[in-house]
Amino acid sequence: MKILVPVKRVVDFNVKIRVKPDGSGVDLQNVKMSMNPFDEIAVEEALRLKEAGKAEEVVVVSIGPAKAEETLRTALAMGADRAILVETDDAVEPLAVAKILKAVGEAEQPGLILLGKQAIDDDCNQTGQMLAALLGWGQGTFASKVELASDAVTVTREVDGGLQTVSLRLPAVVTTDLRLNEPRYASLPNIMRAKKKPLDRRTPADFGVATAARLRILRTEEPARRMAGVKVGSVAELVDRLRTEAGVL
Amino acid sequence: MAILLLADHDAAGLAGQTARALTAALQIGGDVHILVAGVNARPAAEAASRLAGVAQVLLAETAAFEHALAEPLADLIVSLAPGYDTILGAATSTGKNVLPRVAALLDVAQVSDIVEVVSADTFKRPIYAGNAIQTVQATDATRVITVRTASFAATGEGGNAPIEPVEAVAACGLSRFVGETAPISDRPELASARVILSGGRALGSLEKFNERILPVADKLGAAVGASRAAVDAGYAPNDWQVGQTGKIVAPQLYIAVGISGAIQHLAGMKDSKVIVAINRDEDAPIFQIADYGLVADLFVALPELEKAL
């Protein structure tokens, strides 16, 4: 079986982003970019399934600027077999991403598509569900455990009330949550080797997908800022202030 | 035109988050219909019909809807979609699972996690773990939306909407329910709690988490939360995680104990009315947003707090 893993290049999770003063967006000049953490978990899971003999090939795909090649090379260094870069400088919304991935999926015919449950830049949490819908496949979202058999995948999902387990007919789409695994670091030799692994370059037009935005972004602003309060000297003072000053006890 | 609101429920009752999402729906404006899909879900439908401002409740009762699986539920909503220009739900694990699937089947964008209704087609939503707020205008004919419930008050009762049965759709057979963990506690729910006591990595073990946090939470009548580090380490179950990728909460009082205040944690609780932080590191970032900070060892402070309450 082949596993397809879509990955996104996003601001590193440690970066505290700055909103541009003119309200036109977020300042991404000179900030550290990385693979979306949830996608890293998806790559790791695909590799573990391959290592367990449940899959033969792991193909990674990214839709984004030329620099998304770095993200794909990271995945190749972790152990993915080959990569597809669908290059565009547009900000592509989840629906258009899902349409491109659908076309890639139809060409590649994977048994499983594994991707992060959300990207930590737009926090949309949509792409996997949309992709499953467009392909007419089942979806196992927010996975904390994935058990792959030849014709079905059993997915344990993190839901509001705890955990839910579902079984999906293959092919299927699974989106990863944080506790699925801990991604490996790529070793230096593997990073060198990854430079030579195949990377296929395409554009959204190759797949006949228009990336025009359906959502008009009118403004991006700072959230209301919270002021730091006071330090209290003791538990007794804390309780007293919560009772009398804040009125919340 | 009309608005379709997907209910979160457990058949016996309606989740509090649906009453909050209803508030957003009423702000958008138009006849609001609540869809209750499940098995033996009439009590939930009746609870929905009592909410003020609801025009109609649609009750879809088939085995396929019992566990709110995304595939049959999305097909059901798509079959109803021609009657609506807005389809929305609370940003719960069900809403987040089902509604993007609906949006894609309708070939429209989804607006995730709205925190404010600016007008019928324009909404505010957080991005980058809440470090920026975007105002977006949806341009598609049908708008699909999830609502961040911590940002909207619940609509109260006072309605008496008719309950109409709806035709079920054919089962698609893509997915099958296998099992679920039983709800483990009778504590207040995080999403609607007035007070939340959250513990972090500093608790050190499941035993100490239970021993130190739970009695104080009991005295406070509080829901219990946790940081990702505490959940990853097995001190607390996954559904207690507060943050960017856990639950988003805004209680009257949030007490963070032994939590450093990473941006991903703050994303889930920084809209709380009063924030208290207890941490032994006076430079912990959590103090930058806390109304009341206590620099102390939690193993000393928590027993003291338990006694003082």
Ligand SMILES: Cc1cc2nc3c(=O)[nH]c(=O)nc-3n(C[C@H](O)[C@H](O)[C@H](O)COP(=O)(O)OP(=O)(O)OC[C@H]3O[C@@H](n4cnc5c(N)ncnc54)[C@H](O)[C@@H]3O)c2cc1C
């Ligand atoms: C993609 C992504 C998503 C994430 N989503 C979330 C999320 O939803 N929620 C979340 O919480 N995190 C999330 N995280 C993780 C987040 O970045 C932090 O790692 C996590 O919040 C840290 O948890 P903590 O504060 O409990 O632990 P630490 O950062 O280790 O902090 C422990 C704190 O306890 C204090 N302490 C230690 N001993 C004592 C003592 N005896 N008494 C008092 N204080 C003490 C220390 O001074 C320290 O400040 C996410 C990370 C990523 C990459």
